[in-house]
Amino acid sequence: MTNQVKIFDTTLRDGEQALPASLSAKEKLQIALALERLGVDIIEAGFPVSSPGDFKSVQLIAREIKNATVCGLARAVKADIDACGQALSVADHFRIHTFIATSEIHVGAKLRKSQDEVVEMAVAAVKHARQYTDDVEFSCEDAGRTHIDYLCKMVEAAINAGATTVNIPDTVGYTTPTEFGGIITNLYNRVPNIDKATISVHCHNDLGLAVANSLAAVEAGARQVECTLNGIGERAGNCSLEEIAMILQTRQAMLGLSTNINSTEISRSSKLVSQLCNMPVQANKAIVGANAFSHSSGIHQDGVLKAQNTYEIMTPESVGINKNNLNLTSRSGRHVIKHRLTELGYKTEDYDLEAIYKSFLQLADTKGTVYDYDLEALLFFDQQKHEEAYYKLTYLQANSGHEIIPSATVRLQVGEAEVTRTAIGNGPVDAAYEAIMQILGHQDVNVVDFKLDSKGEGADALAQVSVIAQYRGRRFHGLGLATDIVEAGVNALIFVLNNTHIADQIDQQKNQQERVAGV
Numbered sequence: 329m330t331n332q333v334k335i336f337d338t339t340l341r342d343g344e345q346a347l348p349a350s351l352s353a354k355e356k357l358q359i360a361l362a363l364e365r366l367g368v369d370i371i372e373a374g375f376p377v378s379s380p381g382d383f384k385s386v387q388l389i390a391r392e393i394k395n396a397t398v399c400g401l402a403r404a405v406k407a408d409i410d411a412c413g414q415a416l417s418v419a420d421h422f423r424i425h426t427f428i429a430t431s432e433i434h435v436g437a438k439l440r441k442s443q444d445e446v447v448e449m450a451v452a453a454v455k456h457a458r459q460y461t462d463d464v465e466f467s468c469e470d471a472g473r474t475h476i477d478y479l480c481k482m483v484e485a486a487i488n489a490g491a492t493t494v495n496i497p498d499t500v501g502y503t504t505p506t507e508f509g510g511i512i513t514n515l516y517n518r519v520p521n522i523d524k525a526t527i528s529v530h531c532h533n534d535l536g537l538a539v540a541n542s543l544a545a546v547e548a549g550a551r552q553v554e555c556t557l558n559g560i561g562e563r564a565g566n567c568s569l570e571e572i573a574m575i576l577q578t579r580q581a582m583l584g585l586s587t588n589i590n591s592t593e594i595s596r597s598s599k600l601v602s603q604l605c606n607m608p609v610q611a612n613k614a615i616v617g618a619n620a621f622s623h624s625s626g627i628h629q630d631g632v633l634k635a636q637n638t639y640e641i642m643t644p645e646s647v648g649i650n651k652n653n654l655n656l657t658s659r660s661g662r663h664v665i666k667h668r669l670t671e672l673g674y675k676t677e678d679y680d681l682e683a684i685y686k687s688f689l690q691l692a693d694t695k696g697t698v699y700d701y702d703l704e705a706l707l708f709f710d711q712q713k714h715e716e717a718y719y720k721l722t723y724l725q726a727n728s729g730h731e732i733i734p735s736a737t738v739r740l741q742v743g744e745a746e747v748t749r750t751a752i753g754n755g756p757v758d759a760a761y762e763a764i765m766q767i768l769g770h771q772d773v774n775v776v777d778f779k780l781d782s783k784g785e786g787a788d789a790l791a792q793v794s795v796i797a798q799y800r801g802r803r804f805h806g807l808g809l810a811t812d813i814v815e816a817g818v819n820a821l822i823f824v825l826n827n828t829h830i831a832d833q834i835d836q837q838k839n840q841q842e843r844v845a846g847v
């Protein structure tokens with residue numbers, strides 16, 4: 329048996345069928361191209377009979393994708409298989425995936441057929457699909473709840489009819505890893521022609537076991553895993569591609585299995601799916617969550633600074649993230665404060681670590697995360713005494729709507745002067761930010777993160793904007809609150825600007841001190 333596990337991605341079929349809004353053909357193609365770069369073996373592009381739009385998307389993907397097999401789903405119904413065959417025929421090589429449910433509850437209550445009739449439908453479907461291609465996959469829907477005798481009979485019949493891949497789905501995420509691995513072992517022991525097909529698994533996450541069940545199945549001999557990016561899919565979703573791929577990669581020495589996945593493409597592919605599908609990824613999600621490579625507590629940060637693998641079983645670079653993140657919070661210790669200050673260019677003799685650490689803890693207890701500027705300000709200013717703001721908003725007007733070019737006029741008090749600028753943008757916030765950048769007269773402030781939250785319920789809730797900006801090698805954080813979204817965004821940027829202004833003052837002060845000291 330091969331040690332290679334095929335990765336069958338169904339983000340565009342099972343993932344997409346659970347989205348509140350369908351993806352356009354162009355968006356689906358964008359995801360398919362990302363999947364191709366990621367190295368998936370099979371892309372399930374859709375269910376062509378379900379709508380003309382899906383038919384066209386599958387056809388477009390079949391035409392464009394060259395380095396993965398494109399596949400379409402069909403019920404055990406002639407018209408579905410014909411739609412699949414027609415949509416996919418533009419591809420050099422394609423797969424038809426046909427399925428029918430096998431569990432007692434699905435056969436009786438949903439299909440309202442006898443078990444024998446369902447076997448006949450499956451056999452006829454596989455034979456019909458074989459007229460289009462020699463790459464036919466057959467799935468026993470709800471296999472996880474199917475009696476093992478009937479499942480063995482169905483798998484044998486499908487392989488005899490010409491299925492080259494037989495998929496064993498845990499459609500409702502009901503099984504546990506030992507149980508599911510046992511089903512695969514049973515099939516290997518009892519189905520006489522099993523060596524003529526690749527055994528695949530397709531696990532859902534209703535009990536949070538989709539990845540664990542898929543892993544148990546490959547340990548029992550399955551050689552294809554069906555999965556989706558970020559684990560999106562019906563209800564609680566599917567086995568997550570990034571998790572199963574990184575398990576097989578990280579634990580390769582123990583498992584002895586490999587895939588064709590280029591793991592360094594994982595992070596950006598995940599972000600693309602999250603953005604296009606409008607499905608945010610939870611921060612603590614394995615592999616692709618914002619915190620997956622962040623360390624927040626002092627003991628961990630100290631460990632990682634001394635040797636990365638004390639708390640990292642895989643590197644952020646291996647999944648396409650540049651660097652791990654050491655969050656400065658009230659759970660951080662002296663080692664990481666010293667490390668960050670060194671990164672910011674301060675020598676240990678420039679500051680009293682104990683004194684800084686004490687003020688840092690006070691600030692972190694009230695503020696949460698402490699950013700670079702906050703930390704530097706502790707070196708020079710007492711945080712509690714806020715200076716008069718250098719930049720103040722004195723006027724804001726934003727125009728946006730359907731079929732008008734968004735524009736904004738912003739007037740800022742800059743020290744003693746008042747400056748007004750009007751600009752256009754791709755939305756009112758973008759226009760207002762552009763007007764502010766024009767007022768600044770330079771583009772050094774680069775907004776790298778913009779998050780909008782509503783504080784309260786209903787349409788009159790307050791908008792809170794959190795902005796992270798990069799300015800001359802440092803990260804600055806700003807918060808803005810207002811009933812108006814644009815004003816909240818502008819306030820957040822002005823918060824950042826006032827901090828960059830103080831940082832510039834700090835730099836000047838440092839330079840002056842260095843000159844006096846003759847450095």
Ligand SMILES: CC(=O)SCCNC(=O)CCNC(=O)[C@H](O)C(C)(C)COP(=O)(O)OP(=O)(O)OC[C@H]1O[C@@H](n2cnc3c(N)ncnc32)[C@H](O)[C@@H]1OP(=O)(O)O
Nearest residue numbers: 342345375377378379403404405427428429438439469499
């Ligand atoms: C577990 C899974 O994820 S399966 C894939 C789920 N994906 C989808 O459903 C894709 C989107 N679906 C659709 O566009 C539509 O449901 C269609 C086009 C497939 C069918 O639409 P309709 O013909 O209007 O039927 P509807 O969806 O209401 O009912 C499903 C019918 O298919 C039958 N059916 C369900 N699965 C199968 C199957 N694998 N093979 C044959 N018939 C099936 C059902 O018994 C029901 O038949 P009935 O009308 O005789 O009662």
Ligand SMILES: CC(C)C(=O)C(=O)O
Nearest residue numbers: 427467469470497499
């Ligand atoms: C069609 C099959 C593979 C499916 O999506 C399921 O059983 O969940």
